[in-house]
Amino acid sequence: MNAPKIGSWVEVQSYKHNGTLHRVWEETMILQSTKKFYIGVNDKTKVTEYDGYTWRTKEPAVCYFHSNYWFNVIGTVRTDGVHYYCNMSSPILYDQGALKYIDYDLDIKVYPDMTIKLLDEDEYELHKEQMNYPEIIERILFEQIDILKQMIYQKKGPFVPGFLDYWYERFLTYRS
Template identity: 60%
Template sequence: MVAPRPGSHMQIQSYKHNGRLHRVWENSLVLKGTDTMVIGANDRTLVTESDGRTWITREPAICYFHAKHWFNVIGMLRADGIYYYCNISSPFVFEENALKYIDYDLDVKVFPDMTCNILDEDEYEEHKTQMNYPAVLDRILHNNLDVLLRWIRQQRGPFSPEFVDQWYERYLTYR
């Protein structure tokens, strides 16, 4: 797999299990790009939903994607602290200047005090039935949810206290 170049711009494309495009973030800056990890940043970027509706992100965000983990993490810098939005998803692929992944509905919202809520369990169950997620996929996704929750508790990887701040400082050097 070709890795994105730091300093380049990429699109982020989220798909559903059935192959349908779910959401597109138009413009993210690559801060780090390897075969196994991409760290990106965006601020006030255009997002297009599958139904054509658009919106613009409200704050700077540092995005963490890994090719071996079935989740991605977005750290949003707000006035009262860093909030994280985590998607249970397929590992990413990078092609045609776009980072792509399959969104599997289960999400975790993490607050600045590192408490968290699991979101969209009902949507996951609905899509699991509608799109016939195989039992092995269901196990992979739930195992990765457990890994993600452990990372949050341990403040590991993108949840370490300095991670978002350090990458945000790097982002500012490009602006």
């Protein structure tokens, strides 16, 4: 099985549908690595945008990537509670030392009270036209949005209470 080892650092690379590199997170530590999913954590990691602009994340993030789902989930713990940012994307692929996916613009923000908001619909419509997203992609993405919402409402997968705390504590153990 070609997969990152637990405790290893990998890049996370986000691409656009036309194959261009969109964004790179320099270092994410892998804490769970199976045939179906990866869990990683990063903290104040360097991010490089498609235009070369760089910045650092502000807080620790627990990342959930799945090889069957068309989304990934990034969770952060802030002073007002747990926030999730869910990217609608192709399933994750581990290739040449990096986790890779295609970003399909639509995002779902989950607030500490578990309310959700669909984001970037205008960006999705623009890119769908510019990059000629096939009709099947749109159908898959909206089916996956429904699956993601069910996971959120049922508190499954990365939305299980305590999930972020557990994986962040493991991250601190590996780092020390």
